[in-house]
Amino acid sequence: MRILVTGGFGFIGSEFSSLAHKSGHHLTIIDKMTYAADTENLSPELKSKACISNLDISDSKTLTEFLSAQESFDYIVNFAAESHVDRSIKNGVVFVNSNVLGTVNLLEYLKNHPETKMLQVSTDEVYGSIDQGSWNEDFPLSPRSPYSSSKASAELFCLSYQTTHNVKVVITRCANNFGPRQSAEKLIPTIISSVLDGRKIPIYGDGHNRREWIYVADHAAALLRIVEGNPKHVVYNIGGTEMTNLELAAQLVQILGVPQSEIVHVTDRLGHDKRYSVNHSRFVLEFGKIQNDEIASSLINTVDWYKSNLEWLHRSQSRLSV
Numbered sequence: 001m002r003i004l005v006t007g008g009f010g011f012i013g014s015e016f017s018s019l020a021h022k023s024g025h026h027l028t029i030i031d032k033m034t035y036a037a038d039t040e041n042l043s044p045e046l047k048s049k050a051c052i053s054n055l056d057i058s059d060s061k062t063l064t065e066f067l068s069a070q071e072s073f074d075y076i077v078n079f080a081a082e083s084h085v086d087r088s089i090k091n092g093v094v095f096v097n098s099n100v101l102g103t104v105n106l107l108e109y110l111k112n113h114p115e116t117k118m119l120q121v122s123t124d125e126v127y128g129s130i131d132q133g134s135w136n137e138d139f140p141l142s143p144r145s146p147y148s149s150s151k152a153s154a155e156l157f158c159l160s161y162q163t164t165h166n167v168k169v170v171i172t173r174c175a176n177n178f179g180p181r182q183s184a185e186k187l188i189p190t191i192i193s194s195v196l197d198g199r200k201i202p203i204y205g206d207g208h209n210r211r212e213w214i215y216v217a218d219h220a221a222a223l224l225r226i227v228e229g230n231p232k233h234v235v236y237n238i239g240g241t242e243m244t245n246l247e248l249a250a251q252l253v254q255i256l257g258v259p260q261s262e263i264v265h266v267t268d269r270l271g272h273d274k275r276y277s278v279n280h281s282r283f284v285l286e287f288g289k290i291q292n293d294e295i296a297s298s299l300i301n302t303v304d305w306y307k308s309n310l311e312w313l314h315r316s317q318s319r320l321s322v
Contacts (some may be wrong), residue, residue: 002071003227006057006106007079008050009033011182012121014041015220016077021046023224028070030055030063032080032098035319036060036183040312057102067109075227076106076118084185085125085147089270092146099150104157110167117168118158119227124173124212124237126152129273136279137173137235144271155182162234175240175278178215179298179305182307184316188299191249192306193313197258205268210275210284214240215298218291225287231288237278241295253294253302 003020007013008029021027027050031037042050051070057063059082083087083099103120110118127135128142141156145150158169178188194201223237243251249263280290306313 009037015081058097088147103154105160109120111165132279134279174238175212200264202266212240237280239278239280254294
């Protein structure tokens with residue numbers, strides 16, 4: 001299968017690209033190469049075989065010229081996105097450009113290439129916040145941050161192009177990802193790097209905000225099952241293991257061998273959603289189990305990877321001001 005992966009040098013995109021390559025698919029990878037991407041996220045062997053281009057999907061002219069020079073694709077998997085909520089609070093414009101305009105440019109390509117399908121990788125944050133129970137795929141969208149609003153907008157464009165132009169799009173709404181090669185600005189790498197650098201561990205507010213967490217390899221495997229399968233629905237939730245931010249931090253400090261007194265509470269994030277929880281029974285019934293291991297072992301693997309790849313971590317930290 002010929003697959004175009006956007007954002008293929010990023011955290012989740014590189015994990016998916018590596019898995020798809022090992023599964024025998026031919027990849028074309030484009031990436032804007034922002035601070036969150038790293039050329040070392042893909043193996044030399046994969047980079048030697050894939051068609052790779054440094055390209056911004058929000059640049060319609062350049063994207064169109066590039067895609068026009070390529071053979072048609074069986075699938076586009078769109079990971080290209082600005083994803084950090086704190087950055088979206090400071091400036092939402094770049095999120096509109098990458099997450100909304102970039103997606104629309106890909107949909108324009110689909111409109112003229114009816115043989116190509118697209119997987120739009122979205123987030124559970126488009127639902128907003130839920131006190132009890134879990135969202136299923138039919139819940140209305142109620143995004144509460146500029147980031148989640150941009151992802152919800154991209155989804156709506158996907159659905160409208162499907163209705164208006166009959167393009168083939170599947171949308172996934174996934175829980176928080178974690179694992180190797182995640183940008184140092186995210187929560188779990190921040191906790192790990194704080195301990196390794198001898199700093200206190202910052203936790204927003206009271207730390208009782210609840211999230212579901214999924215290991216990035218499990219998420220990538222779930223996405224590949226959709227690409228290789230014949231999905232019966234348009235939208236799929238992909239959930240994980242639920243815990244509070246404090247519970248997560250407590251597990252990590254135990255793995256890292258430091259006392260919980262290293263955790264400090266800092267001023268809460270503006271508009272901080274209290275709880276996310278998705279019902280992913282639709283995916284499980286159709287494609288099978290999502291998570292392969294208990295979260296504890298995946299957290300240990302994650303900590304071990306960062307401790308063994310300090311140069312990568314320091315390089316990621318150095319780019320955070322970009």
